Amino acid sequence: MTTSPSLAKALAVGCLAGLDQSLKKIDIWDPAVGSGYAGGMLADALTAAGINVRYRGQDINERAVMAARDRLASVPDAEVVHTDTLGEDRFATFTADLVIVDAPWGLDWKASGPAVHARHDRGEFRFGLPQGSDSAWLFISLALEKLRPASQGGGRVAALVAPRALSSGGSTEELRRAIMAAGLIESVTRLPEGLAPNTAIPLYLLTFTNTTGRVTRDTAMIADLRAQFTTDKRRRSILRSAFDELESGLRRWKPGPRSRVIRTSQFIRRDATLGRTTSEGRKLSWRLTSFNDTPVDSDLLESRYGPESGIAVDGSPRETVDLDPSHHFSDDAGDILKSLAATGWSARRLTTLLASEPTQSDGTEESNASIFVPTTRVGVVSTASAGTNSEGRVLRVPLDEVSIDTGFLAAWLNSEVGESSRRRRSTPEVLALLCELSDRIRAH
Structure with a gap:
């Protein structure tokens, strides 16, 4: 059989x-x-x-x-x-x-x-x-x-x-x-x-x-x-x-x-390349995917990254009919953003905080302008490479010192809400985004 x-x-x-x-x-x-x-x-x-x-x-x-x-x-x-x-x-x-x-x-x-x-x-x-x-x-x-x-x-x-x-x-x-x-x-x-x-x-x-x-x-x-x-x-x-x-x-x-009825146009997925110039004059590029026939336009960029983020679409987004129903069922992204809003905090995407592209740590660095993020499910985010308590791959993420307190960000990423955010695989937030950026970002 x-x-x-x-x-x-x-x-x-x-x-x-x-x-x-x-x-x-x-x-x-x-x-x-x-x-x-x-x-x-x-x-x-x-x-x-x-x-x-x-x-x-x-x-x-x-x-x-x-x-x-x-x-x-x-x-x-x-x-x-x-x-x-x-x-x-x-x-x-x-x-x-x-x-x-x-x-x-x-x-x-x-x-x-x-x-x-x-x-x-x-x-x-x-x-x-x-x-x-x-x-x-x-x-x-x-x-x-x-x-x-x-x-x-x-x-x-x-x-x-x-x-x-x-x-x-x-x-x-x-x-x-x-x-x-x-x-x-x-x-x-x-x-x-x-x-x-x-x-x-x-x-x-x-x-x-x-x-x-x-x-x-x-x-x-x-x-x-x-x-x-x-x-x-x-x-x-x-x-x-x-x-x-x-x-x-x-x-x-x-x-x-466990089911719903959608318009077939909602099967349209859009893949776009976004770019931003950092405070150091470097240009970062990464990919953004939208589902539910959501246009990748200025409204979407502002809702994700905030006003005057300096992030723009590079070229025309590519449209694909993607029949995977998983994209249409919620993950915990909305809950995380609601939790942040309830505290009165504004939410910002990691891409608006980067000073340059992430690199793999050699295990010895320590920096006031970086956080170190383990790519495995074991370990914690730290401002020092040795502080991650991870035996796997660790990424060094350089951040804009003017925009963020790295110690505060590391502490938040280790909180219950932050940990859920960085370990979530369904959307390109925090850890998933870091891994993607490490492999795909180009520095110009």
Whole structure:
């Protein structure tokens, strides 16, 4: 079995949640059938509900095809063939109400390249071709093209993908953008880690639909089920309550405790290069990423760095359709800023305090104009390198003496709120920013 019960059930829920309940006959297409476990679970659920199922599947692995045929033997009208799905469709006249995509994660498609390009020249893969390192969106594109036309009722696709498929750039991003523009993306759900056998790759459930019954095509549901699991004999499975919440959200199109509905434009991420000239005349440059379709403009810079910070955008920000739902669920940044505001203190970003780029400490320095920050989770911030009590990498961060009392800053960074801020990995504050600056800042 290559698919765990929880992953198979996630695919089934993704397919069935928004299904037309009046259907008495359902056609399923499975372009990467594997051993048939996920497809068999879906077909069995429909058959048990008295629905007539036609199932068509393909896989490049001959042994997997043999196993799938055995597993699907109880489905009266099921056919599974051995072929390269990216290279050919052995059921060209078959249209589907439901498609499940459980293709190998991160699989490159270079071996299928000539056939893929030939099919693209004939009008297939109409959303474009992704980068050659990951075939996930090729399978999804085929699945969308295989759906029954919207004029005939349309259909649904449920797919499992790895993180890279959500946010990679280049032609893959262009393909995601085209699918989003077509109004086909319905939901993105972050699943608990450790569900897949023999791998720790975190997975996401994507659902798509071309049905005309959707409330609006410019919205999508996002959910974060990372913590919704139980463990039995070292095997993780998704909680029943999490499946119920996901199914209810997709069916009723209402947010729940771990889900929300957003505009699809909020999937737009912007990456910009910012710059500032220090009091010593050095120019510092670093990267800023904004989510939720937030423009990187003067308003954003002032809200982050304060008025007259001297920070400006260098060039034009790059836009990317990033489907990772994690960006849309809060971290503790807001709580930290609220805590500071409650004391009457003004908040300033570290980049407005730097005198020059951070460097790695040799372990002997001591300076009234610098702080020393351990990059591991062990140790404390200090005004002397030896005072960090860290055996790992330590960064020396030169600060503008006019703007900050280094002893006070070190003490704050070691407080409960400061420690939370500098150890937070979700936003480029303090420690995360220091590490990034150390690797990426250029001194001009």
